[in-house]
Amino acid sequence: MRYDWILFDADDTLFHFDAFTGLKRMFAAFGVNFDEQAFAHYQTQNQPLWVAYQNGDISAEELRHRRFEEWAGRLAVTTQHLNETFMNTMVEVCTLLPGASELVASLEDKARLGIITNGFASMQQARLQRAGWEQAFSPLVVSEEVGVAKPHTGIFDHALNLMGNPERSRVLMVGDNPHSDILGGLNAGLHTCWLNTQGKPAPEGITPHHEVTSLGQLKEWLLGA
Numbered sequence: 001m002r003y004d005w006i007l008f009d010a011d012d013t014l015f016h017f018d019a020f021t022g023l024k025r026m027f028a029a030f031g032v033n034f035d036e037q038a039f040a041h042y043q044t045q046n047q048p049l050w051v052a053y054q055n056g057d058i059s060a061e062e063l064r065h066r067r068f069e070e071w072a073g074r075l076a077v078t079t080q081h082l083n084e085t086f087m088n089t090m091v092e093v094c095t096l097l098p099g100a101s102e103l104v105a106s107l108e109d110k111a112r113l114g115i116i117t118n119g120f121a122s123m124q125q126a127r128l129q130r131a132g133w134e135q136a137f138s139p140l141v142v143s144e145e146v147g148v149a150k151p152h153t154g155i156f157d158h159a160l161n162l163m164g165n166p167e168r169s170r171v172l173m174v175g176d177n178p179h180s181d182i183l184g185g186l187n188a189g190l191h192t193c194w195l196n197t198q199g200k201p202a203p204e205g206i207t208p209h210h211e212v213t214s215l216g217q218l219k220e221w222l223l224g225a
């Protein structure tokens, strides 16, 4: 294997992040029928907040507060309560991407595996536990705990320090988001693999070293290399 280390993004790289299902289930507990229109409206607020968070313009705390501000007012609960309930629900509805189990099982004795996620700290351990991956990934680096998010080089430097500063060209960063995972990996001097399940063109100026459309394809490429 040409890599000593493989670093994974978590959401939509190893785990499905089905926010609609999670929100629907959460709001049902408040007697709200959260439909597709409500989800589309939520995303008009949520998505720009994630971009602002990635860019370092707002904190994780501010993101969590602002994305549920409107619903908290409507339901007369705190945004903190909604966030905690949402995180718990997302752990319950969490599933693995096709091929994720096989990939991790086949790599475990061939390379060291880690995770760098821009997701929130509270759900990470529970999710790994559900997948049977308590021991599979080390380090598990969460942007909320580091204080900077991908693509900021600081979060990659932090991870590489924890890894004992291996040669960067022997570290592969795998992720579905070219703007955070791939750009961040490139800026940190790592090799990068874009999990491009929908076959989209790469954004201008972001050229991954490698591209796959599935985790099965990633496994074939890595084990064949």
Ligand SMILES: [Mg+2]
Pocket (backbone or CB within 6 Å): 009, 010, 011, 012, 013, 175, 176, 177
């Ligand atoms: Mg992702």
